[in-house]
Amino acid sequence: MSNQSVNPRTGEKFGPIFISTSPQAIDELVSQSVAAFASWSMTSPAERARILEAMADALDAHTEALVDIADLETGLGRIRLTGEVARTTFQVRAFAKALKADEFVCVESDPAVEGAPPQGHPSFLRTVRGIGPVAVFGASNFPFAFSTLGGDSASALAAGCSVVIKAHPAHPQTAQLTFDIATESLTQAGAPLGLIGLAHGYECGSALVTDPRISAGAFTGSRAGGRALFDLAQSREYPIPFYGELGSVNPVVALESALGDPKAFAGAYLDSLLMGNGQFCTNPSVLFVPENPEFLNQLQEQIAQRDLAPFLSHATKSLHDANREELLGSVVASTYVGKPAVGDGFYTSPLAVVIQASDLGDSLESIGEECFGPTGVVIVYKDIREVVRILSGMEGALAGCLFAQSSDENAPRILNSLASMCGRVAFNAWPTGVAVTVGQHHGGPYPASTSSLHTSVGTHAIVRFLRPVSFQGVPRELYDSMTKENGR
């Protein structure tokens, strides 16, 4: 099998043809990854930080070249992509900073307590070490921040793991260039050979997660693809953690107290909904609004004026269009349509699907299928209890939002409803825009994440790849000589 870049603005193929990495080559990549893990995992956190910072510097220095090719392959635009490179290297440096501050990787000392058990006990040094070589799957919609050296790779590398990356077929050149820049900088900084590996082609996904030498997987993408890989990872003779972000229908609830300026609110909603052509896992998929004719008028008027942006690929557009058609066939709704799509590029006209809460009844499931693209569901409610009922029937989500005055008597109740199904709850903010910081939780109940305990964004993401080991009665000097013995 082979793959070539496609310009989503025109539908034209361009650039080199990428032949799928052969099973033999995958085997060799994993062998190198195992060897690299043996030394990298014993490297001190400070040394790992130094090397990761060198890689971040190199990526920053090549921002323009990276953005050039990514814009051609994804159509996401230079401004967004330039920001995404900065976000990606910020992420890498955030992990480096955490390592230097001994966060997440410190040795916790639990001194001996005299006496008989259960009160008395020997001393413990609670430590962590990298779980092993990690398979990372690049996402279509973030060619940098959730791809080759995005958050999954950065957190795995920071944890002391080696990584083998599967390039996303929608941007193979971006993946290859990112990888080449990173590899050169890592080698120069003294990282072990094979610390990162890159594979192309659909087939290599299952080869990687089923390889007995791979110890974890990380994925951002479609529900079908992610679930198939999750299932492979769990059905191995030795199952491994598979951290998958499989899509999310994110609820946004507006209370009456937040709709003081319907025009501005409609504009802000469309900004979030149509950002990046709606191809965000944090897209405001379902907006709950109280009855407000002015808001709906504004929405109808403004959506018709918005410029179109292309889908990332033909496959993304096809899936979106099919899901939207299914949605429209299963609910009673008014629709507000955006500008028409023209030309051979991967465009679809934006659409707001306005449903009365009272009409939803049994069709709750139909709003549960993610329309990954410029489609928004707006649910008009008469009574806040309708919102609570509908939320309680929705699947787990990455983010939920509440727009209200903080004194609104219904605010606590809705916040709690959102928290029971989402990993992040934002107040008077749209779900798009995921801050890279220690307080972030980018996860949530399935299918938002295959592991609701973990985040893929923010420094807590590192714990996904850290396996605790407690040393009982081991003198600190002996522990230190062990890490030195095996370190660099």
Place this chain on the structure above:
Amino acid sequence: MSNQSVNPRTGEKFGPIFISTSPQAIDELVSQSVAAFASWSMTSPAERARILEAMADALDAHTEALVDIADLETGLGRIRLTGEVARTTFQVRAFAKALKADEFVCVESDPAVEGAPPQGHPSFLRTVRGIGPVAVFGASNFPFAFSTLGGDSASALAAGCSVVIKAHPAHPQTAQLTFDIATESLTQAGAPLGLIGLAHGYECGSALVTDPRISAGAFTGSRAGGRALFDLAQSREYPIPFYGELGSVNPVVALESALGDPKAFAGAYLDSLLMGNGQFCTNPSVLFVPENPEFLNQLQEQIAQRDLAPFLSHATKSLHDANREELLGSVVASTYVGKPAVGDGFYTSPLAVVIQASDLGDSLESIGEECFGPTGVVIVYKDIREVVRILSGMEGALAGCLFAQSSDENAPRILNSLASMCGRVAFNAWPTGVAVTVGQHHGGPYPASTSSLHTSVGTHAIVRFLRPVSFQGVPRELYDSMTKENGR
């Protein structure tokens, strides 16, 4: 199906017949668990601590009655069982203490940072909440500490989860009595109805892990049973975490520098190997010793003098005997035999299986099957590199031990080999005896645990049942009014 207690010392059945909990009754238990979770999960950590402490007090007050029935059902002896009740209530109080100190459950504040992303970001309150109702599976070998209200239930309750417990069929009366005492004390202390539930019978295991309202599972037991439940949990439409401890072949390495007193060392080894008839997941399954005729003589002499203890059940004895037979059929070994087994109770003669490391070659796998009982494998090595090679071919384990002088030049290397495959590495200590403390890690790579990131013993066990939720831009007062609104 039904089940009745069996006295392992005599093989005789006694006491009431337990009819398997019906599917309808399971459904009702889970419904109550869901309702209890809704209020318990919003209870403040301090309130949960108070209620858990009341339960611990009640269990302590009934120690004698609990030990009476458990001794009849398990044959583990009154001394061990009295200690185990104390350990169980100590565990519950350890979680209560952590809750009162706001450990693991605190609200982490990440203040807003001015400026554009990625540096600038809104404020976050990073919080945790109970993952949901948890299915807990009692273990055969710890009728208290890893059963009804053992570490899994205690950590889940501390996390704000409700639990539905499957009683182990080897000690149904102990399970029922523990449950009844706990339920009465919880009710008196003001816990919600249905916070804990108890089910009997083989079939209810799969009913629980596949119930869509159950959010996690916790299990200690056999590899076959645990894996079957793990597979069910992962293949659900909405997969859930399943924390299974599926058995462990624990390596113990003695270096020459530790064998100064071969007689005492042989005695200490047998103490650990035969404790509780070897029915510990931390049993010293495989002992590596340098060539030392005096040690082997002592081992042969002393094992013949040890008193026998019964297996927990006929099933446990049968599995052990079959695995031991398979082991003996696949290795070249000398055997040192204990006293013969007599009578109708569930006894098997202890056995030390002594193998030359150089004879092991391709039969590494045969020492990989756990002989859960009074069977020890002793591997005599000539060169420390043989030990490293054999360790590298072994499966993940709960605990590995090194006996050596701390200045021994081979100590760091063996410690590191052990750490690469074990969750806990003990120095100059036997693996049996798992301290309940914050520094503990009782887990390890599969099959020691289905989740090598987590421990089932010690206060860190609580994180298995805590799902993070980040509140973005939510004022602290609003967050507090939300938790109050939904609290008790």
